Structure formats: structure tokens, C-alpha cells
Amino acid sequence: MQDLLELFRHNAWANARVFDLVVGLDPRLVEAEAPGTRDTVRGTLAHLVRVEDAYLAMTARRPRESIGSHDDYMAHDLGWFSARIREVGAAYLRLLEASSAEGLEFDLEIPWFKFPVSAREGLRQTLSHSAQHRSQVLSWLSASGTETPDLDYVLMLEEERLPG
Numbered sequence: 382m383q384d385l386l387e388l389f390r391h392n393a394w395a396n397a398r399v400f401d402l403v404v405g406l407d408p409r410l411v412e413a414e415a416p417g418t419r420d421t422v423r424g425t426l427a428h429l430v431r432v433e434d435a436y437l438a439m440t441a442r443r444p445r446e447s448i449g450s451h452d453d454y455m456a457h458d459l460g461w462f463s464a465r466i467r468e469v470g471a472a473y474l475r476l477l478e479a480s481s482a483e484g485l486e487f488d489l490e491i492p493w494f495k496f497p498v499s500a501r502e503g504l505r506q507t508l509s510h511s512a513q514h515r516s517q518v519l520s521w522l523s524a525s526g527t528e529t530p531d532l533d534y535v536l537m538l539e540e541e542r543l544p545g
């Protein structure tokens with residue numbers, strides 16, 4: 382459980398760094414078609430947040446629908462998504478701190494998969510899914526001339542352990 386908690390801690394840190402970068406960019410760049418992503422930088426990051434939010438709801442045994450309709454959710458602006466991903470990241474940490482390995486041994490109800498996915502597998506999917514989309518966004522932004530952050534785990538540790 383400690384490793385899973387630490388991976389979600391890094392995920393929250395990495396998400397925050399990406400959103401900190403993107404919120405400050407020219408909106409035309411964020412809304413432009415971005416080959417190699419889902420569609421646009423904004424669209425890809427909005428999708429990342431919605432998926433993390435949906436898996437959080439399912440893992441916390443709340444209905445997926447509790448996060449709202451797809452269209453309403455995706456209509457939010459980038460500032461809202463930036464704040465929401467921080468809330469979701471903190472909620473994952475609280476959930477994992479309060480969970481045991483045994484407490485995550487149940488299947489999630491995911492209608493778009495035709496096979497069972499356990500809560501633990503869903504948590505791993507959340508991490509790999511977000512890492513994939515962060516990579517797409519940063520790769521496209523870098524190719525477009527934007528300086529992008531390095532998201533290595535050890536850099537998070539360095540930031541925490543070295544003053545100023």
C-alpha cells in the first residue's frame with residue numbers, strides 16, 4: 382500500500398506541474414489541434430482529469446455518475462480542471478491512507494470493459510493513463526517550442542528535500 386500511495390503522490394505532483402505550465406500558455410496553443418494527443422492540449426488534459434475523477438468515484442464505491450454528465454464536465458474551463466485535478470489527487474491520497482490491501486479487493490463496474498477490473502487494477506490504470514496523457518501533452522508542447530518540465534520521481538523528492 383505504501384508504494385501505491387507514493388505513486389499517487391507523484392502522480393498528483395506531476396499533474397500539478399503540467400497544469401501549472403498549461404494554464405499560463407497562450408489559449409490558442411492550448412486549443413489548437415495537437416497531433417499525438419487525444420485532440421488538443423485542453424481536451425487531453427480535461428479527459429485525464431475526468432478519468433481520474435471517475436476511477437476515484439468507483440474506487441470510493443460512489444457511482445461514476447456522481448461526477449456529472451460527460452458534456453457538463455468537459456465544458457469547464459482550464460482553470461477549473463487545474464483546481465479539480467489537485468482536489469482529485471488529494472482525495473486519492475486520503476482514500477489510500479484509509480484503505481488496506483484487502484479493502485481494495487473488489488471489482489469496479491466499468492461498462493466500457495467487457496471483463497472484470499479490480500479496484501487495485503483500476504488504480505494502476507489511473508496512474509498509467511495519466512502518465513500517457515501527460516507525456517503526449519508535454520511532447521507536443523515541446524515540439525511546438527514550449528519549455529516543458531521534467532517529471533521524474535526523484536525531482537519531486539529533490540524539491541521536497543532540498544530547501545529553496
